[in-house]
Amino acid sequence: MNADIVETVNVAREIAWLPWAVQYFFLIGLSYGAFLVSLPGLVFRRAGWEGISRLALLAALVCGLTAPVALLADLHQPARFWHFYAYFTPTSWMSWGAFFIPVYLTGLILYAWLAYRPLLARHADEGGRLAGLARRIAYGGHESRNALVAAALLAFVGAALVALYTGVEVMLVRARPLWHTPLLPVQFFVTALAGGLGLTLLFNRGLPGGGEPGATRRMATALAATQFVALVVGGLWLALGLSGVSPTHAQALAEVAPSANWQVSAVWAVAATVVTLLLAWKRPASGLLIGLLALHSAWMMRWTIFIGGQEVPKTGAGYYSYQLPLGPEGLMGIVGTVGLWIFLFVVLTTLLPLDRLGKAGA
Amino acid sequence: MMYPKPPALSESRRAFLRGIPVLTAAAAIAPAPALAADGKHHWAMLVDTRKCIGCQACTVSCIQENAVPEGSFRTVVSTYSVKLTDADQPAGTYMLPRLCNHCDAPPCVPVCPVGATFKREDGIVVVDGDRCVGCAYCVQACPYDARFINHETNKADKCTFCAHRVDAGLLPACVETCVGGARIFGDLNDPDGELRRRLDAAKAEVKVLKPEQGTEPRVFYIGLDERFQGKVEGQGTLWQPRKRHG
Ligand code: SF4
Numbered sequence: 001m002n003a004d005i006v007e008t009v010n011v012a013r014e015i016a017w018l019p020w021a022v023q024y025f026f027l028i029g030l031s032y033g034a035f036l037v038s039l040p041g042l043v044f045r046r047a048g049w050e051g052i053s054r055l056a057l058l059a060a061l062v063c064g065l066t067a068p069v070a071l072l073a074d075l076h077q078p079a080r081f082w083h084f085y086a087y088f089t090p091t092s093w094m095s096w097g098a099f100f101i102p103v104y105l106t107g108l109i110l111y112a113w114l115a116y117r118p119l120l121a122r123h124a125d126e127g128g129r130l131a132g133l134a135r136r137i138a139y140g141g142h143e144s145r146n147a148l149v150a151a152a153l154l155a156f157v158g159a160a161l162v163a164l165y166t167g168v169e170v171m172l173v174r175a176r177p178l179w180h181t182p183l184l185p186v187q188f189f190v191t192a193l194a195g196g197l198g199l200t201l202l203f204n205r206g207l208p209g210g211g212e213p214g215a216t217r218r219m220a221t222a223l224a225a226t227q228f229v230a231l232v233v234g235g236l237w238l239a240l241g242l243s244g245v246s247p248t249h250a251q252a253l254a255e256v257a258p259s260a261n262w263q264v265s266a267v268w269a270v271a272a273t274v275v276t277l278l279l280a281w282k283r284p285a286s287g288l289l290i291g292l293l294a295l296h297s298a299w300m301m302r303w304t305i306f307i308g309g310q311e312v313p314k315t316g317a318g319y320y321s322y323q324l325p326l327g328p329e330g331l332m333g334i335v336g337t338v339g340l341w342i343f344l345f346v347v348l349t350t351l352l353p354l355d356r357l358g359k360a361g362a
Numbered sequence: 363m364m365y366p367k368p369p370a371l372s373e374s375r376r377a378f379l380r381g382i383p384v385l386t387a388a389a390a391i392a393p394a395p396a397l398a399a400d401g402k403h404h405w406a407m408l409v410d411t412r413k414c415i416g417c418q419a420c421t422v423s424c425i426q427e428n429a430v431p432e433g434s435f436r437t438v439v440s441t442y443s444v445k446l447t448d449a450d451q452p453a454g455t456y457m458l459p460r461l462c463n464h465c466d467a468p469p470c471v472p473v474c475p476v477g478a479t480f481k482r483e484d485g486i487v488v489v490d491g492d493r494c495v496g497c498a499y500c501v502q503a504c505p506y507d508a509r510f511i512n513h514e515t516n517k518a519d520k521c522t523f524c525a526h527r528v529d530a531g532l533l534p535a536c537v538e539t540c541v542g543g544a545r546i547f548g549d550l551n552d553p554d555g556e557l558r559r560r561l562d563a564a565k566a567e568v569k570v571l572k573p574e575q576g577t578e579p580r581v582f583y584i585g586l587d588e589r590f591q592g593k594v595e596g597q598g599t600l601w602q603p604r605k606r607h608g
């Protein structure tokens with residue numbers, strides 16, 4: 001900071017991407033991350049992954065269905081969402097995103113239906129709760145392997161496109177040096193995968209008996225790997241900034257380094273990642289804790305990038321200060337998405353109880 | 363629509379007064395004088411920071427003219443207190459009028475997912491309020507913090523060079539009210555216009571904000587201290603408008 005210059009009059013710009021946006025990027029990330037965790041057991045039939053993969057698919061579904069609501073709410077004109085489809089603009093990644101999301105969700109819903117049909121039929125036969133509804137959705141309850149693989153492929157293409165567009169859309173914003181880095185999409189992806197694993201770990205933990213130890217260990221290993229990659233990418237970012245090799249990274253670092261808030265965030269993020277890595281590696285049985293830590297890191301990273309990033313003025317001196325409003329544009333937005341998430345979770349686990357999903361080889 | 367107008371109608375007042383005899387003569391011969399080869403306008407502004415007295419008359423007139431909601435601004439004069447080492451007084455004041463730069467390579471345009479923000483043929487960058495979904499992607503993409511979401515319309519908002527006035531042959535409100543005569547508005551394609559003449563005369567001194575962003579701003583500055591050309595390094599704002607939200 002230059003003590004010789006004091007800004008006496010200027011405009012403070014409000015945050016324009018609200019906490020809704022953080023929720024969207026968080027939930028859609030968890031969704032595609034968990035979707036990837038669903039593949040080894042359900043598509044590749046890897047031994048020991050069936051239970052985990054079915055739980056992961058539930059996580060992908062609940063998050064994937066909640067995410068678009070948060071995205072819609074972040075528009076200041078939500079009723080005009082159809083403009084995205086009426087006025088396709090190929091120069092805009094956001095415009096492409098409007099088409100990628102339905103591809104992903106269509107694939108995901110089909111894939112989940114095909115994967116869960118036999119279980120739904122069994123749930124109905126055994127007289128589980130909402131058996132009538134379960135039977136109707138099961139629609140015969142047949143297992144159709146080819147269709148399942150095809151749907152998973154569609155969902156995979158959609159997930160890849162969603163992961164790509166959510167990262168690139170933000171990365172391209174040259175006006176914000178903090179966002180304008182090719183490492184950002186990688187960070188988004190790695191933390192999303194970690195979050196997807198984390199949520200699956202929590203579901204696994206919710207099983208009677210706390211889940212199969214083998215399954216917990218497998219996910220802990222995968223989680224440790226994501227944390228390692230996250231640290232490497234973070235280190236690379238810092239090295240690019242400190243060495244001055246990349247002017248954008250150096251500028252981003254210069255913009256945030258003087259801020260006490262940012263210093264705390266950085267130390268916090270590194271500490272959380274290291275702790276998750278060590279725990280997942282040395283104590284893979286601590287499924288609940290590492291799961292929560294991974295989820296927390298995925299959310300914090302997005303909050304810091306989006307909200308913190310918008311607190312850095314593009315022309316003015318110092319920082320804009322953001323206080324989370326209590327209304328729909330702030331806290332209620334976060335609470336609302338959590339509420340919707342819980343509602344969907346309750347409905348889905350009534351039809352498909354966790355223990356039914358998590359049973360190995362079921 | 364946009365026919366070439368006699369330059370006098372869209373030039374600053376002083377140019378208008380000075381140019382009257384010439385223009386009347388020209389008008390007598392050719393009713394619509396040729397402005398440039400293609401006959402199109404390319405509106406731009408020159409801000410002479412040396413003449414700005416920091417009175418914020420432009421800020422106020424813009425709010426009045428464009429019904430800008432409380433707490434939001436399409437233009438403002440950023441004001442800085444700068445420590446002096448080569449003078450008796452301890453500090454001086456630096457004034458920097460800011461507004462949308464109506465960039466020729468505007469990063470706010472390609473990101474808009476519905477094509478609501480665009481550059482008109484005459485160079486003015488505008489938002490189609492009927493189409494804007496309020497996604498604020500353009501707000502993020504503008505390197506100058508020139509855009510904001512208008513909380514009354516819930517759409518992207520910014521300076522339009524007072525396009526409604528310019529189309530009617532008037533000057534932007536801020537130019538009209540500028541007390542120091544620091545803002546000169548005009549047509550880059552008009553070789554005889556005051557804007558072009560002043561730009562040509564000051565050539566070496568003419569600068570734009572954040573040139574490294576490659577946005578090709580069409581708001582030019584004279585007397586732009588390089589410490590203020592990009593993101594200003596200094597102590598944060600002492601005065602900020604009252605928050606409407608939160
Ligand atoms: S100053 Fe900002 S809003 Fe104006 S044209 Fe340039 S990028 Fe767009």
Ligand code: SF4
Nearest residue numbers: 474494495497498500
């Ligand atoms: S806020 Fe409006 S003008 Fe800006 S990018 Fe979104 S739709 Fe386009």
